Amino acid sequence: MRGGDSDGDGDEEEMKQEERHLSIRSTRGGDKGHSSKGKLIVDQNLGARARGLQSSGFQDKGKAKMVVDQEEVRPVYNPRPPEAPAPAPVLQPRREAQRNRAIELAPKYAFFKDDEAAHSDSEENEESVPDAGAHDWLGLFSTATKIIEEQEAIRQAREQAHSSKGSQSAVVPISWTLSKDKRADGGSFAKKPLFLKSMCIRILADNANEIESLEALPDMVKSMLIPVICHNRKMTAHLLSELVAGSPVELQLSDCSWANDKEFEDAFTCCDTSKLNKVQLDLCGRCLPDYVLLASLARAPYSLPSLTKLSLKGAYSLSDDGLAAIVSSAPLVSSVNLCECSLLTSEGISHLADNRGAALRKLYIDNCQNVNAMLILPSLKKAKCLEVLSMAGILSMSDKFVSELIPVCGSTIKELCFAACS
Template identity: 35%
Template structure:
């Protein structure tokens, strides 16, 4: 009897291991124990969560999902060998003796933290069955727990870990030589042509790539005019790309485009086109007759603030082979516009951008959106009606096709949405979840466990921790080619160490306003990521010449330095890489 009382005394009750926090959003996932109290504003939260169990997926689980009239049963099986190998790979950043201690500790069931998670793991009790927690752990939760245990041990022993030391490999003379490198002859020629565009007589026999680069240079320098536009429209062009049409008037648009031969056009990009594209100007310019744009596959009309549903209908009747359409900031388009597109391109459209279309309610367009059977790129940035319920309804049904997803500034989304995306989008390659203030480190764990083939990840402005990002990079960072950690203020030594170890494929990195990174951490990153070509460091005033003159990666262009030209630092995309964008 005394032994039973002693065991009960040693093992805390479930109620003693729960903690209630006030919360104003019942779908906002939250966890305890990873960060100090000041890392998050814990006011107005009311939920109990188990940070480790939130990521735990049972080795065999059955989820019954009721979506409309369809019922989907998913059975996932993961072998013990895969779990162990993934966990070992995730813990590679920890010393060997600490890995052994952590492995022994993780086998003790009595040490597991027990918490409850309701809203983050499911959106609707009627639609998704609650998962049953077991003793299995994901690599992400294992690694996070190892970081916590190591910090506690070091604190008890009074040990201060020394960060990896970066040794500068270049001197000031090498730095001067690097900055004065002569640009390529092609770059010099294009810059001279852009400066003297009024003297250009013809663009005949100029390939589309150079036409595009010249057009971009002129738009960036605000030198694009009607004279050069006439040169672009002369003949039988296959592409018209203007990323800034704000200088063009409605009369000029009508006069120059009414003589355009549209029979061979494959790409039309008229971005920031403002008031010039309307249902009245389209019949005389682009949509002259049904099927007049028979070869058009890519159409971008961002900022067409006077384009209505009727004008879109005219374009659709003329362009019957569209595969990509960008209607971002077309503020007059309504939910009916998605029905117009679905009627004509439901079986062939691959890219859809409706960013900041404020009159579009995603709940009402959901049936039309599900009719796009081949959709691979979906951008809903800044659409205020995007919610967890929409994410669940759409991605459970159609997430298997999605390769690129943009949800920037969809402020109502929580960790529950990221969990659905990570679980139902196995082919996801590009994810933009910038500036979603309700996300926590749970989202990073979902991505680490479910999206291990990401190539581009943009996390700008989210309150993620240094520990969570570093573990994500250990698990899924080796495939990343572009990463944005802009304005994630907690990014520090752990992230830098993981980047240096796993960023061999990174070519674009944004660490702007990450002021916890010193010369030592940036030096480790730049000298280890040998594929790095673009590094953005806006707002990193803590860096000194020790880094700028000491790193050895001569191929890395640093953007954001004081008094450095901005536009010359950006590389234009290779238009020959693929037919879509």
């Protein structure tokens, strides 16, 4: 078959026809199954000319000749090329050489390790391994929000479980009443109601600065009101002058540290001390030196004829002379509290015991450091009616003092206080 010199469309049609005839002949030859070899002669320039037919634009076209023997041509169909044989392993000799080299070098670097060391190394390795979860940590706020959400979910689940359980079982009411009668120890839970008198005393003490006069109050009410006012630290010079006005029976001031000597002297100038039965002027060291005492309470001998109880605790300005003046002014005094009177000595206490030994029943001389126990012992033996003796904090106290005092006054003594006597 030959291709003529015509235009491009004609050449394309001729090539298509040649290909069609070739495929048909090949198919027929395969159908017949002949074993004879066929011959295929194709011009070498035919394929190139057919591919570049449109792009080159040459007018001179080559000619192709194909001579095909129908009986000798046999189609060969081989869609997949034959597989190449697998390459021989090349790395195996290298690995074997490395293994042999490692076996040769192993004795140089190997060493013995006991079980404990191995265990400790494993623990260190475990501790050194970082926590994988730490990388997933989102921050404080996100963590707190997550915790809150989890707690809320747990609470809701608990409430749902409780509600479902409560709906299934019958609710048993719990009856509880306050025990108003008595506690387990026998006391009462309820507060005792205040009496009208106590309520009035409390109201007066709270408004002590507004009180203008105490003249209309009886002595019993005054004795209840003054301790409460002193406890609230609302005592004033005006209230003191109201208390000592006229002829008072009792004067109990547990705290006189607020007053000065001038206010104290002016208050007792017009006081009638003939009916005073109890006098308590504690913490009066600032306002009751000897000269004020001589001008107020101990103005003259027997100026306190009714006095039986005297308390001057903390009178650090009181000396032996002032105590002697009080002793001469109060012939019936039986209870004397002179604790923490730092200026008093053994001479003053001996003078008290010598002059009031027959009537003296209670004597408190705690922390009087200038008092010697053995020096006042002869005078204390004269107090045949002594019931209470308190000498706490006096370092001169000894066994000899006790062994000599008890045979004389032991039959009447009810209370002895020797605290802090080494």
